Amino acid sequence: MKERNKPILEVKGLKTHFTTKRGVSKAVDGIDFTLHKGETLGIVGESGCGKSMTSLSILRLIPSPPGKIAGGSVLFKGRDLVTMPEDEMRKIRGNEISMIFQEPMTSLNPVIPVGEQIAEALRLHQKMGKKAAWDKSVEMLKMVGIPSPEKRAKQEPFQLSGGMRQRVMIAMALACTPEVLIADEPTTALDVTIQAQILELIKELQTKIGMGVIMITHDLGVVAETCDKVAVMYAGNIVEHASTEQIFADPKHPYTQGLLNSLPKIHEDQEELITIDGSVPSPYNMPAGCRFASRCPYAEDICAAHQPDLVSYSEDIKVRCWKYTDKWTGKRDKEGVV
Amino acid sequence: MTVQVKTEQPDIAVKTLIGGTKESRIKDFISTLIQNKAALAGAIIIIVYLLMAAFAPLLAPYSPYEIDLENKLTPPSADHWMGTDDKGRDILSRILYGSRLSMGVGFAAVLFGAFFGIIFGLVAGFYGKWVDTIIMRMMDVMLAFPGILLALAIIAALGPSLINVTIAVGAFSVPLFARIVRGSTLEVKRLEYIDAIRSLGASDFVIIFKHIFPNILSPIIVQGTLRLATAILSAAGLSFLGLGAQPPSPEWGTMLSSGRDFLFSAPYIALFPGLAISILVLGFNIFGDGLRDAFDPRMKK
């Protein structure tokens, strides 16, 4: 399944900044990752870490002003989306790269029948006729498991449940058989049972169409279930990038370790949930050194002074931490501080 | 901490000011207002008009009433910047004196409307239930009269005069204030601290006037400013119809009305009083918009 040779999406040094009265907020501050055909990449992190802004930046859907892509490139099949003219970009949105949003309740237009909301993309991108597009949208609704799709297609979003709306969103995103699907917290707003169904559905359709999926989530459970590899984001940066098995088995970055530690463990008798102390630095005022330093149990002098790079730890693991460089003294370990 | 109060009017969503020291709140508010250049321009226009009204006798080059038939209907000149009317009176002087009447009527009418509207709104919002129903149905009935027709009916009964215009225009603002005050009162009433004060044994009167009223001032001020614009327009309109101030009064609407007979030969008689009204109303409108934005947390970035 995984073709390691040529990625379909290659994000390099992507930076998205917001200029407001309070200053410049570096929401996304130099992100690199690649996505191959049929592969699922998870982007995890706390809310506000820049994961949603990363996904919106790929499709250039950042509200602008105040947002702006300040640097980097997004290569899609070799073409740079960042510098592409707007009308070319439009041909890619919803056609070759699609998106599913977090809020199924508000992400569908309340006054347009759902069938039409799917069909309009088909007419636009696939140059289908009215009838053909409508039939295809009914078929899509059927494919995502909506019962009596002919009837549902004519209904407006308010007549559908939350789970059904998210299925509609998926049908809409997949209607033009995209090569990349960006799912931004696709299940967060849904009930647990429906969550599993939706994830199952995305996986199933992914195998069918063979598309690459970027799964944006804060839920490590979702990552474990769906992703091949994971990028962990913290304060606008990727701090660790590795395969899913690797991340869960042997997390390298102290932040990733913290995230995994904070997962409630079913088999252990836990007294309380473990949390990471401290708080995320303000995006308006990023520290000069490692952004996690103030919360990191291992932090040394160099951590506060200089920002580490994302470097390869092994062939499959990249990590942004001084601990895995030759600059690391390990003083505190020796002194038995930790 | 700020609490947003949604009033029933879609256009006016204003936060009430709760918490923080009084000085810091006022400072915040004024700095927001000054940053809003339009609001500042509005405030300047209003201040200039207020000064005009206050110092009319000093500023006016002529008496507003003095008839000078030898110089009647002269176009604007160095002697008469805005020309003279059909009786030879200096239009500039009349406009300066008229500002007292036109603005006075506007302020008086809004104060009158706000007074009753605030009381009705506070009582309806605070007591709720049947009191609310009765008061608000009454207000609905008053709002069922289109535009200035309610004012017109009142003048028909009381007779044309500037005082009656004030009453009529004021009456027409009562339901608008009542609605906004009621909406804001309902919001503030839900806050926990009102319950706390009540449990300390404060009387309804104290709760309403000492605790609720100060917190709903901002929507009232915004509404009041915007109502001033409408009130001045309506009052001038009624005088224009001959139902308010009577000639030879230099009230702007009345001046416009007499100028209309000379629209062909001396259009400036109608031009300047109309400009005077327009600029003043514009001032209140942009100041009111600015106030609303300054009070409205949604507009802040």
Added chain:
Amino acid sequence: MLMFILRRILQTIPVIIGVTFVVFFIMQLVPGDPAVLLAGEGASKETIEAIREQLGLNQPLYIQYFEYLTNVFKGDLGVSLKNSQPVLDEILVRLPITIELAFFSIIITIVLGMAAGIISAVKPYSLTDVSVMLVALLGISLPSFWFGLMLMYFFSVKLQILPVAGWDSLLHVILPAITLGAGGAAIVARMTRSSMLEVIRQDYIRTARAKGLRERIIIYKHALRNALIPVITVVGLQFGALLGGTVLVESIFAINGLGRMIVDAIRMRDLPMVQGGVLFASLIFVVVNLFVDVFYRFFNKRIELN
């Protein structure tokens, strides 16, 4: 929906009764004895007494009101003090003129207002937006009676391309309709703009963008339909202001409509005529509001159910 319409119709009944009460009550404010007023100056005591008897003026107030109410529902709005003709007859002669004027004005309010609002909202804070909003600000600030006179001066006196006053041809409608519709258009423009800007921030607009739709389709198909729903209410309210405004505009352009009738009646102290005119105009407004509410409800139901 049918239930809503029925309930809404039932709700207007107390409002209509309330309006008759207010109109009746206001006329009780008339200083002096209405019988003396009706009889005219120098009438004998007997005549005054006879009038009082005839009109039931010596009955208690609530009986007088009840009679007034019954008469109103029978279509009897009293007789004019000036020519003793039924008030309703006069109103029905004047009404078509005012309705025609109101119709053209509300078209200007809606079409001009919405168009300006959309143009502004498409490129917020651009030069176009700022200019349009500046004009709209002027629109709500200019007194209609002055604006009308100035239009008359430019188009009828200076350029002489439009008739000064009167109501004979469609050309006569242009200036009064603009004068009357401009203020409402300005308000509708401001409302449309802010509503559009609100809608453009919504998630479903982002979805539409993510679909690759053209900006034009996003604005006109996805945003506009949602943005115009709250504007419907504003248009309804503007209709009231517009009806009131006919009083001024009909006076300026010498149009013999309902508004001018009321003003003339006030000048001549013809109180039944004023009473009838104000009542009738208010009833029209109540009915229009009823339609607007049903209309609004129809478009808004899906949003409310969310």
